[in-house]
Amino acid sequence: MLDMQTTRIEELARLLVDARLHRRKLDSVPAGLGPQSAAEGLAVQAEVTRLLGHEIAAWKAGTPLVGEPTRAPVGRPLVFQSGAQLAPADYPMLIIEAEIGFELARDLPAREQPYTRAEVASAVGQARAAIEVADSRLANFHSAPAWDRVADNMGNGAIVLGTGRSDWQTLDFSQMAVALDIGAETAVARVGSHPSRDPLAPLVWLAQELQHTIGLRAGQNVITGSWTGMTTARAGDTVRVRFDGLGQVSVQFSSAAIGA
Numbered sequence: 681m682l683d684m685q686t687t688r689i690e691e692l693a694r695l696l697v698d699a700r701l702h703r704r705k706l707d708s709v710p711a712g713l714g715p716q717s718a719a720e721g722l723a724v725q726a727e728v729t730r731l732l733g734h735e736i737a738a739w740k741a742g743t744p745l746v747g748e749p750t751r752a753p754v755g756r757p758l759v760f761q762s763g764a765q766l767a768p769a770d771y772p773m774l775i776i777e778a779e780i781g782f783e784l785a786r787d788l789p790a791r792e793q794p795y796t797r798a799e800v801a802s803a804v805g806q807a808r809a810a811i812e813v814a815d816s817r818l819a820n821f822h823s824a825p826a827w828d829r830v831a832d833n834m835g836n837g838a839i840v841l842g843t844g845r846s847d848w849q850t851l852d853f854s855q856m857a858v859a860l861d862i863g864a865e866t867a868v869a870r871v872g873s874h875p876s877r878d879p880l881a882p883l884v885w886l887a888q889e890l891q892h893t894i895g896l897r898a899g900q901n902v903i904t905g906s907w908t909g910m911t912t913a914r915a916g917d918t919v920r921v922r923f924d925g926l927g928q929v930s931v932q933f934s935s936a937a938i939g940a
Contacts, residue, residue, distance in 0.1 A: 688713055689720060693727035696832060699817035700732075703769060708820045709828045718748065721830030728833065729753050738781070738839050738901040740812065741882035744875045748826070749885050752833040759901070762809075762842040762929040768915040771815045771837040774933065776913050777906035778860045778868070778921040780853075780879045781810035781841055784902070788887045789895040795887040801849060801880060803896075808844030809927040810903050811919060813837040814910065841901055842921070842929025853879055857924040858907045862917050868908040875905045 692713045699706055715721040729736065734755030743749045760766070768774060785805030788795060815837030818824050829835060845851070853874060860868040876882065882904035887896055896902070913919055916935035922928045 685720070689715075689723045690727055692831060693724050693731060696724070696728050696817050697731045700728075703772075705817055705819040708818060708824060709831070714825060715827035715831050718827060718830060721827040722751075724831035725752055725833055728831075729755065734758075736897075736900065738903065739886060739896070740834055740836055740839075740903050741886040742834075742875065742905045743882045743885050744905070745877070749882070749889075750830060750834050751886055751889060752830070752836055754833070754836055754839055758836070758838045760838060760840045760931070762840060762931070764840055765932045765934055766813065766838065768933050771813050771933075773815045773821075773837070774913045774915075775814035775910045776860070776919050776931075777812045777814060777910060778858050778908040778923075779810045779812050779903040779906055780874075780923065780926070781808045781839070781844075781901040781903045782806075782880065782883050783808060783841075783844070784896055784898050784900050786898050787895065788891070788897075790893060791891055791895075793891075795884065795891060797880070797884050800884045800887045804848070804880075804883075806844045806846045807848035807851075807879075807926060808901070809842040809921055809923045809929040810901070811840040811842075811921055811929050811931050812903055812906065813840065813931070839901065839903060840929055840931045843927035845926055848926070851925055856926065859922045860908045860911055861920040861922070862911070862913055867911050870907060873907045875907075879904045 736753040737756040737759045738754040816835040920930040
């Protein structure tokens with residue numbers, strides 16, 4: 681049974697890596713290969729990371745008020761700095777989300793004792809405005825089973841990091857305003873709209889999850905949930921996100937047609 685499970689995990693990981701590298705989508709996870717649990721979905725994530733051979737430069741983590749917490753690693757080639765220009769062909773869904781990224785100033789290594797909120801907060805060097813560019817290797821991502829989405833790194837395409845503050849603990853996130861602009865128009869404007877009401881909570885959960893395995897490392901950035909939901913951009917758009925009192929970030933999608 682274990683050999684069959686391992687073979688299934690490895691085969692799905694190979695399919696997802698091939699789809700990622702060749703910029704094509706699977707209609708869905710093939711019958712018989714779908715993860716049967718969250719643990720299997722995470723095992724596929726780990727195998728995808730191994731096959732790609734990329735350093736984990738960031739993580740996405742979420743602890744929604746409704747539903748199970750989620751996490752996914754993000755490789756170094758998928759992390760950009762504000763002002764980056766990305767090719768729409770590489771991210772055909774062109775879904776953007778405004779997030780806050782917490783950059784670690786020191787390691788949170790594997791250990792037996794659970795990390796406390798205070799320990800995790802003290803390891804953060806700065807909180808930064810960030811944009812997640814969502815994309816999926818699954819054409820049916822929005823309707824796919826939850827564990828299939830976990831296997832596909834929770835639909836992560838890229839992360840763009842902007843400016844921030846080292847004194848972030850002085851900020852009242854419950855009253856923080858965020859605006860997402862596409863070109864000259866504000867597409868989304870909200871206040872205190874983090875999905876779990878506490879943007880640090882997903883990082884604390886992630887540190888506790890990874891304390892049993894690989895831990896977290898200094899320099900990694902952890903994005904912790906969308907403040908603006910999913911917004912669709914188009915080729916040629918410049919997207920800007922502003923978190924009042926914290927920072928801002930932008931990304932430009934080149935005007936080349938998708939699939940060109």
